[in-house]
Amino acid sequence: MPEAHEDNRPLIERIAADIRKKIMSGDWEPGRKAPTNDELQRLYGTTNVTIQKALRILKAERFLEGRAGVGVYVRNERPQTITPAHYIEPAAAGQSYRWLTEASKRQQRGKYRMLEVAEVTPPVEVARAMRLEAGGTAVLRSRIGFLNDQPAELVHSYYPIELARGTRLADRRLIPGGSPALLEEMGYPTRSQDDEVAARPATTEEYVALELPGDVPILEIFRVVYSDDERPIEVTVIAKPAHRFKMGYHIELP
Incomplete structure (x- = not known):
């Protein structure tokens, strides 16, 4: 039997892919505030540094936007x-x-x-x-x-x-x-x-x-x-x- 295929991508990329799917599907509605870094750390069982790097990817792709002193928000545009x-x-x-x-x-x-x-x-x-x-x-x-x-x-x-x-x-x-x-x-x-x-x-x-x-x-x-x-x-x-x-x-x- 062939070995089961596994997702060997870095955890940062896997987290970004999961959040990206939530935004494209509408689970995270346009304009809503994203969960805090602490909440995302608990959700994905990882460190703050990893969460920050995943969010940085999604900000670069314009899925998320950071608002100074307020937090991170989902883009306003629906697919x-x-x-x-x-x-x-x-x-x-x-x-x-x-x-x-x-x-x-x-x-x-x-x-x-x-x-x-x-x-x-x-x-x-x-x-x-x-x-x-x-x-x-x-x-x-x-x-x-x-x-x-x-x-x-x-x-x-x-x-x-x-x-x-x-x-x-x-x-x-x-x-x-x-x-x-x-x-x-x-x-x-x-x-x-x-x-x-x-x-x-x-x-x-x-x-x-x-x-x-x-x-x-x-x-x-x-x-x-x-x-x-x-x-x-x-x-x-x-x-x-x-x-x-x-x-x-x-x-x-x-």
Whole structure:
């Protein structure tokens, strides 16, 4: 029989992970005062020095904040649930991209900043999803999405070159109504969407663009959008800070 797998991480990291879970799950409500160091010492059976080091990690990651002379408090922000189904349908004529209108419904200010628009050789997994031949190119649109002026997502969207070249998809400006509305106008309506979600450490690009605090992971959403005849018309890779966002799905059975 193989030996049982054990958590051999330093106690500081294990305590930080446990408290992090309490905050993400809502067991420690936003804005509440954290237990005192004495209480945490008793809870985890360790020393004040160890507790202080664990709290220091969580402060660096902005899960906790210290208030001089008052104590340590849980951040005020609740983790926000992302619901991909809210964004799949193109915006109506004259309306903003659904990501922005959904932000408004939550009383948030949403905006995008374009980073790059170029013809590129996409990563292997993107090329495979787009059914490109070896060495094939695509139009890349890269941007950062902000909610209340905080970076919320780094987005790299790829489009078939024969579909995008010479259109607004190859223009550096933002697209009124977003790419789903434009693609529908071009005769490529969205028919379905596949999402794959993973969690991993951030790259340097993601760390800088999303202004990540500490060594927090990111949520990666790998999205393929299909039009008629299951033709892939967009492949998007989205990186979101995992300490601020969760993925949510609603499924109804027939």
